[in-house]
Amino acid sequence: MVPRTDLNLLRVLLAIYETGNVTAAAKQLGISQPAASAALARLRLSLGDPLFIRSGARMEATPRALGVIGRTREVLEIIDRDILRGPQFDPSRTEHEFVLCLSEVGEIVFLPALFERLRRVAPKARLRTISLDPDALTENLHDGKVDAVLGYFPDLTDPHIYQQRLFSHDLTCMLREGHPLAGERLSLEDFCAADHLQVRDGSRRQEMFDAYLAGTGVRLNVVLKTAHYMSVPSLIEQSDLIVVLPRTVADLYAHSVNVQTIEPPIDIARYDLKQYWHARFQQDPRNVWFRRLITDVFAE
DNA sequence: CTTTCAAGACAGCGCAGTCG
């Protein structure tokens, strides 16, 4: 059996050594003189040495006491600094590689701003983004292999996964400049009859938009499916396809290629973009800091 | 297997008094 050690006794030992006086030591520790005296008695018993011999008005340390004072001071400093106060996180010095799991939309729209902010406040830190199967997200968050998940992930329902809403997305349509259907607004007939491009990156089991369509009975004529948003601008620019996609992405593309956005003929509910993390890291200083960084970027 | 609860044991406290 591991011997039981009351570490408070070591504080009494140090206080008596520093003050040379049990009464003063008790005062320093905020305990009564008898309590300090009793603590000294327990120490004497456990170390098998008188530790302090009274010499006039002063308690003189024995060689045994002198032999353990230095190490005792070191141990208590380590406990106070590294255990009781907990590890501190200094963003200006960290070389940690933060791992963020986010959707392709998140990568396109938010990663540049997030990375810029990270470089500014934590110049030595690194950032790695990954995409994971929905089933693997919870486990990776639990293990700390992923610091946070960012995006629309309705499959993250584990009660130990905490979440915070950052932003609300809405969907819009995009087609090429000069498209036969280009104009103010699409009719539902034209919308359904048009050839659609569909983007599904596999980051969730069911898209909110698909569930919405299933509920309304509207069926789209999807003729091309892709897993990436990267190819969307050129596909739309060079065809008569229509695509439904997040407005933030559509706005980004509309600035760089010959495409335009057009309001869909149906009201599609907005969906929340959130950050997710595991309960284990709720109080972890580094994780708290990283989550706040993400929140701040979205607040801007 | 973990958590919760109650009962008993015990360590640590302060007070008062004694000892060196």
Added chain:
DNA sequence: CGACTGCGCTGTCTTGAAAG
């Protein structure tokens, strides 16, 4: 004068049973 001791009180810990 300051360390130590005895006593009674209090809070914490341990243990075992029960519940989830």
